[in-house]
Amino acid sequence: MNKEEIIRKELRLIIRELGLLSHNCLNSGLTLAQAHILSYLKQNGNTPFNELLVQLGIDKASLSRTVSNLESKGFIKVEKSKTDKRMKDIDILPLGKENIINGDGEVNKVINEILEYGDEETVSNIVKSFNEFRILSLKSNLIKNESRIKIERVSLNYMEDAIKLAIGVFTKEQNIPANLVPLEKNLEPIWWCARVGEDIVGVTAGWIENNEWHWGRYAVDKRLRGIGIGKKLAVFSLNDIFNNGAEEIYSEARDITVKLLKNFGCEIIGEPVNFYGDSVTPTIIKKSDFIQAIT
Structure with missing residues (x-):
């Protein structure tokens, strides 16, 4: 068999x-x-x-x-x-x-x-196996039909899950302290997510600092990368910021994210700087360039 x-x-x-x-x-x-x-x-x-x-x-x-x-x-x-x-x-x-x-x-x-x-090890293996099989099933289904992926602003009932995903990605993969991931309330952040059913599989945020719009906290569940979730999330969130009146959006991003943002007309405006063991590059996206890139 x-x-x-x-x-x-x-x-x-x-x-x-x-x-x-x-x-x-x-x-x-x-x-x-x-x-x-x-x-x-x-x-x-x-x-x-x-x-x-x-x-x-x-x-x-x-x-x-x-x-x-x-x-x-x-x-x-x-x-x-x-x-x-x-x-x-x-x-x-x-x-x-x-x-x-x-x-x-x-x-x-x-x-x-x-x-x-079951003993402790058996139970632990069952929990892990069920979760892994479900994620594989989800990935297979999303590749065949992406209509279940909903990109939206994070509602209050999903905020904890969204922050948890961002913290997981930034702390485990990029060695960034967990306390630096949530955004302070005085920045009046807007959070967006990629949601499938009751699962948050991607997250990002925008905020105003020194009278400038910033975009970041961009994270996608590593088990579901490579199937277009991140691109959908980036386009939706950036477009939402521009629709809120922004003419320019600033971001300090790692190389892989800079590569993505270049598809939307971003420009590099400074030298890379070290941030917890990896480099981040300052970029800017102008509204006119973004609209031209996505149309």
Whole structure:
């Protein structure tokens, strides 16, 4: 039996052993599809129907049935979109939030009962393997279909995750102290992210210092690099800054980021300087050059 057959068999049997096909999935009181929808809405709030389609990978007919069922139970509300009356927006209600919180608690109990039969090393390997396989699956899916990648300003409920990703990249890969990564409130920073479902996979920030717009804190999950996430994030964030009235954006960037920014019309305006063991180069991007580069 080859590796793909082994994984396929194990996944099928895990689903069976955990009872994920049941209408009372892992004693949560919910089906698996219902739990996914409520969990997504709990994290993201009001969500367009089409976003659920894309992010959860459920076919339209099945999603419509599940949404109708949740609505009839008073777990969610469905309204016409305020921006497009042809579309529907879905939001979680207090009863739905209560049920997914309780459901998550019951699921945790079941999983903990299972893990108690393994020693510390076994449990650690299981956690690591599940995460690594999920990321590989995510990368494979994003290469085939990038529509799940949402570039947006970081909302309050994702700010902690965004900062955590930035700190992880800058401290582990660039030896920059963690306390230097978050931006001071007096700089009134704007943070942007690349989000896939409930995962923050890229982050960057812009801020005003000495009456000049600056761009930085640019980081992408190293496991998902090379598939265009960083470029999308850079274009969106830089464009947003220019739309906020900036005529020029300054950045002190490492060589790989300078190479990216040159695609958007950046100019080098000084000599590289050492910053925690690596060089950073001062650059500037003018609005006119940026617009010309992306059009």
